[in-house]
Amino acid sequence: MKTAEPIKLHLACGTNVVKGKGWTNVDNNSDHNIKKGQLDLDWDLRKPLPYKDDSVDKIFHEHFIEHLPKAQGEAFLHDCYRVLEPGGSMRIGWPDTAKMIRAYVTHNKKYFNYVSKHVDGGMLFGTWDELLVDFLYSWQHRYGYTRKHLKQLLLHIGFKDAKYKKYRQSDYGFDIDARNDPATTYIEVIK
Ligand SMILES: C[S@@+](CC[C@H](N)C(=O)[O-])C[C@H]1O[C@@H](n2cnc3c(N)ncnc32)[C@H](O)[C@@H]1O
Secondary structure, three states, X not given: OOOOOOOEEEEOOOOOOOOOOOEEEEEOOOOOOOOOOOOOEEOOOOOOOOOOOOOEEEEEEEOOHHHOOHHHHHHHHHHHHHHEEEEEEEEEEEEOHHHHHHHHHHOOHHHHHHHHOOOOOOOOXXXXXXXXXXXXXXXXXXXXXXXXXXXXXXXXXXXEEEEEEOOOOOOOOOOOOOOXXXXXXXEEEEO
């Protein structure tokens, strides 16, 4: 008898569509940069995921949660919890506000050089104070999470065993991180 393949959701995949590893690549192409036919599911993640309770094996998303306003972000994470099966895992990567603040306080050059290249519209003065505010308002971000805050929220929702992880280091076999940069933090949790 054929057993069903585990469901693995790569949410808000953007152009980082992963083929051949069993991932369902989901996005609503709001940045209009994903080629036609690349997505496995065109879906607005402000709506509940089209999956049954306790039916999904793995969920991965990076550089997405901060694109939702606070309440929508919380609702989205609740829905991730709903669809995950008990023991299922989720990995999140996001631009960690705590890393920005630490870099601001210590004037971390590597951090500055990386983030300053990516702020919307470029920088006028190239100062740390400009970068701090550009970080908060660039890239159509609607909210920000320090690592402690996101961990607290995930545990509050019911996830367990929250662990911060390095790029491509995973307890659950996640191997599709695309963000090996000084701004990103990864966290893993299970249901
Ligand atoms: C900063 S990009 C990150 C893409 C990819 N994960 C990466 O790290 O390169 C944010 C992605 O979220 C998607 N997105 C934003 N709002 C969305 C929504 N409401 N529903 C589905 N996708 C959304 C955008 O289309 C975009 O591809």
